[in-house]
Amino acid sequence: MSTPVIEILGLDFSYPDGTEALIDIELHIHRGERVALLGPNGAGKTTLVLHMNGIHRAQTGTVTVSGLPVTPPNLLEIRRRVGLVFQDPDDQLFMPTVREDVEFGPRNLGLTGADLEQRVAAALALLEVADLADRAPNHLSFGQKRRVSMAGVMAMEPEILVLDEPTSNLDPASRQDLTRALLSLDVTQMIVTHDLLYALEVCPRSVIIDSGRIVADGPTRELLTDTDLLAAHRLALPAALELLAGAPNQPGKPVN
Amino acid sequence: MSGSHGHAIFVHTLSPLHRLAPHLKIAAGLVMLGAIISTPRRALWASAVYGLALAALVIMARLPIRFVLSRMLVLTPFALLALMFPVFGADPRVEVLGISLSEPGLWDMWNLLAKASLGLSTAILLGATTEVADLLRGLDSLRVPRLVTAILGFMVRYIDVVVDDLNRMRLALAARGHGGSSIAHWGPYGRAMGTMFIRTYERGERVYLAMESRGYAGEMPASARAKATPEQWAFAILGSTAFWAVAITARIVT
Numbered sequence: 001m002s003t004p005v006i007e008i009l010g011l012d013f014s015y016p017d018g019t020e021a022l023i024d025i026e027l028h029i030h031r032g033e034r035v036a037l038l039g040p041n042g043a044g045k046t047t048l049v050l051h052m053n054g055i056h057r058a059q060t061g062t063v064t065v066s067g068l069p070v071t072p073p074n075l076l077e078i079r080r081r082v083g084l085v086f087q088d089p090d091d092q093l094f095m096p097t098v099r100e101d102v103e104f105g106p107r108n109l110g111l112t113g114a115d116l117e118q119r120v121a122a123a124l125a126l127l128e129v130a131d132l133a134d135r136a137p138n139h140l141s142f143g144q145k146r147r148v149s150m151a152g153v154m155a156m157e158p159e160i161l162v163l164d165e166p167t168s169n170l171d172p173a174s175r176q177d178l179t180r181a182l183l184s185l186d187v188t189q190m191i192v193t194h195d196l197l198y199a200l201e202v203c204p205r206s207v208i209i210d211s212g213r214i215v216a217d218g219p220t221r222e223l224l225t226d227t228d229l230l231a232a233h234r235l236a237l238p239a240a241l242e243l244l245a246g247a248p249n250q251p252g253k254p255v256n
Numbered sequence: 257m258s259g260s261h262g263h264a265i266f267v268h269t270l271s272p273l274h275r276l277a278p279h280l281k282i283a284a285g286l287v288m289l290g291a292i293i294s295t296p297r298r299a300l301w302a303s304a305v306y307g308l309a310l311a312a313l314v315i316m317a318r319l320p321i322r323f324v325l326s327r328m329l330v331l332t333p334f335a336l337l338a339l340m341f342p343v344f345g346a347d348p349r350v351e352v353l354g355i356s357l358s359e360p361g362l363w364d365m366w367n368l369l370a371k372a373s374l375g376l377s378t379a380i381l382l383g384a385t386t387e388v389a390d391l392l393r394g395l396d397s398l399r400v401p402r403l404v405t406a407i408l409g410f411m412v413r414y415i416d417v418v419v420d421d422l423n424r425m426r427l428a429l430a431a432r433g434h435g436g437s438s439i440a441h442w443g444p445y446g447r448a449m450g451t452m453f454i455r456t457y458e459r460g461e462r463v464y465l466a467m468e469s470r471g472y473a474g475e476m477p478a479s480a481r482a483k484a485t486p487e488q489w490a491f492a493i494l495g496s497t498a499f500w501a502v503a504i505t506a507r508i509v510t
Contacts, residue, residue, distance in 0.1 A: 053469055076471050084469040090417050091462040096389035096409050105470035107477030136389065138416045156470060 003067045004028045005160045005188045006052060006082075010061035013047060013212075021047040023212045025061070029160065029190060034182075036199035036220060037192045039209040040234035045192045048209065049162055052190075053082040066159055080109055083158030083187075087165040089145035093137035098129065098148050101137060105156040123155035127181055143174030147181060160188040167195045196224055196237055208233055265327070265383035272491075273317040273385040277484035278394025280492040285382045291499035292374045297367040299506035303374065306502065309495075310377045317385050327380045331372055341365040388412050406476045414459070422452060 011025040021044045029035055039045050050056045051063050054070045063070040065081045086092045095101035099120060106119045124130040127147040137145060146166065153161060166182075167175055175198075182189060182202055191203055199206050199220050206223050208216040210233040216223055223229060230236055273281070295302045314324055342352075345361020352362075386394070392412075395405050425448045429435075434444055464472075484492075 050465075055465060055468060076473065079469055079471050084466075086462065086466050086469075088462070090414075091459060092466040094410060094413055094463050094467065096392055096413060100389065104467075104472075104477060108471030108473065136387075136413075138413065152470065 002031060004030050004064075005033075005066055006190075007064040008048075008051070008061070009064075011048075011051060011058050011063060012060045013051065013056060014059065021212050022051070025209075025212075025214055027207065027214065027217075029188060031159075031188055033205060034189045034203045035191070036203035036206040037190055037209060038194060038196065038199055038206050038223075038235060040194060043209045043233075044212040045209060046164060047212075049084065049164060049190075049192055052160075052162060053084055054078045076109070080105075080156050081159045083153035083156055083161045085150050085153050085161065085163040085166065087168060089142070089149040090137075092149040092152065093145060096136060097133070098135050098137060098140075098151075099124075099133040101148065102133075102152045102155045105152060109156065119155055119157070123151040126154055126185065127151040141174075142169055143171070143177055146170065146174065146178060150181065154185070154187070158187060160190060161185065162190045162192070164192045165194075166191060167193060167198050194235065196230075196235060200224055208235070210234070265380070266387055267317075267319050267323060267384040269318040271317045271385065273313065273381070276385070276488050276492065277397075278386050278390040279397035280394075280484050280488055281382055281386055282391070282394045282398060284492040284496045285378050287496035288378055288499045289375055291496070291503040292371055292378070295371075295503045295506050296510040297363055297370075299510045302502050302506035303370045306374050306499065309498070310374065310381065313381055314377070317381060319381075319384050323384070324377065324380055327384075328373060328376060331369075331376060334372055335369060338365045338368040341368070402476050410463075417459075418452070418456060421455060422448075425452065 006027065006029040008025050008027040011022055012020070013022040014020045025048060027048075037045050037048070047056065051058060051070070052065070054063075054072075054075045058070070065078050068074050068077060068081070070078050093101050095104055102120045102123055103116060106116055111119055121130070124133055127150050129144065129148050129151055132140060132144060132148060137148065140148065150161070150163075163182075166178055170178060179198075179202060182191075189203075191199065193199055203220055206216075206218070206220040207214055208223060208229070215233060216226075216229055224237060292306055295306075314321070341364040342357040342361035345358025345364060348359050349356045350359050350362070351357075383391075392405050392409050395408070396402065429444055429448065434441065
């Protein structure tokens with residue numbers, strides 16, 4: 001098999017106060033995969049993601065991105081390869097205009113002139129936000145901010161796009177826009193979420209993490225139909241699904 | 257800075273002044289300010305010339321007069337202060353409409369009002385014709401340290417976010433019956449401010465993580481330098497020289 005995009009072996013991590021955030025993580029993600037990382041709040045999802053681009057260093061174990069170990073001398077290249085899209089786009093869009101924000105990463109990679117322009121134009125076109133280029137981020141809608149922040153990451157031409165809770169705060173229409181965007185991007189993806197339906201919609205494979213351990217790894221449909229597994233890890237499909245499927249006359253009970 | 261969509265200062269029209277390269281605009285504005293400030297107070301004609309020139313620029317920039325006048329209201333407290341000068345100023349005193357006023361005080365009042373309103377009009381012209389992002393780029397081109405322009409940029413970027421946070425917190429307080437401005441109400445406001453401070457700090461940390469994730473290594477990347485055409489250079493140099501010509505003439509003849 002080819003070199004995995006992400007290879008994590010025996011990774012442990014504890015916070016300075018002694019809380020064990022990650023315990024013996026083993027994870028392989030191959031080129032072209034779209035993987036959901038599922039887990040309840042506080043399971044260690046974000047901590048794991050911050051190991052992939054070297055913001056957290058492995059205390060034991062190793063993290064390798066396309067064969068390149070995550071170590072200080074490789075950090076810039078690692079951060080180019082692993083594109084992280086943060087949960088709150090306001091945290092990510094810090095430059096005065098959309099264009100300058102999308103330019104930020106490529107400039108850090110040393111691009112200038114026509115190369116830079118081309119790279120930025122391509123990323124803006126990819127996420128269909130070229131018309132927003134000269135706007136200030138604070139004048140955009142939430143969905144637009146989400147797509148612009150993805151453009152800023154795609155401009156680095158990453159090998160894997162990692163999105164932290166991309167559907168939070170999105171209205172249904174923006175959510176569909178996001179799905180369309182994700183499915184159209186030709187890049188390996190990892191989507192961190194507790195939105196199980198979204199995982200089913202977008203990711204053929206899912207990994208469930210709870211209390212710092214990977215507890216399941218397999219086809220999304222299989223994992224999501226295993227109600228015992230979901231219940232054991234404080235995950236559940238929306239109750240509306242059961243209501244729609246099983247019990248036709250079960251309206252919400254009125255308050256007495 | 258109310259609401260997240262308002263341009264408080266910038267006016268979106270297309271004019272030669274809007275197109276003028278930002279670094280030239282900032283530099284010319286500062287030079288003009290210098291001329292205005294160093295003009296002797298008794299040269300009334302010089303102030304009139306500045307006023308006419310700035311009015312011409314306002315027309316050239318296609319700024320609505322009402323907009324300019326409404327922004328001038330910032331001066332009100334200073335104007336009120338200036339009105340005190342003739343009343344409490346030193347001798348000799350002169351009769352104006354039957355009231356005895358200090359002559360040096362009258363000159364002081366005129367000096368403050370004239371220079372403040374001329375200076376403010378210059379600033380309004382600059383702000384109304386230059387987007388914030390261009391202002392920052394202009395400062396960058398003028399070799400203002402990138403650390404300073406970066407701090408200014410973050411401030412402009414996040415002020416709306418912080419104000420929105422603050423408004424939500426005020427709503428939350430009001431929704432649970434908190435309101436009013438007496439001292440008894442200050443406690444919760446104070447705690448809200450403390451919470452704001454911590455939230456802002458945490459956001460700062462997250463922004464920094466986001467910067468690191470896109471390869472930030474301690475220095476903000478250089479933005480594209482603003483470029484100016486020869487006509488723009490000529491316009492900026494002529495304009496600011498004209499202001500200084502007036503200032504120097506006024507100094508010689510007064």
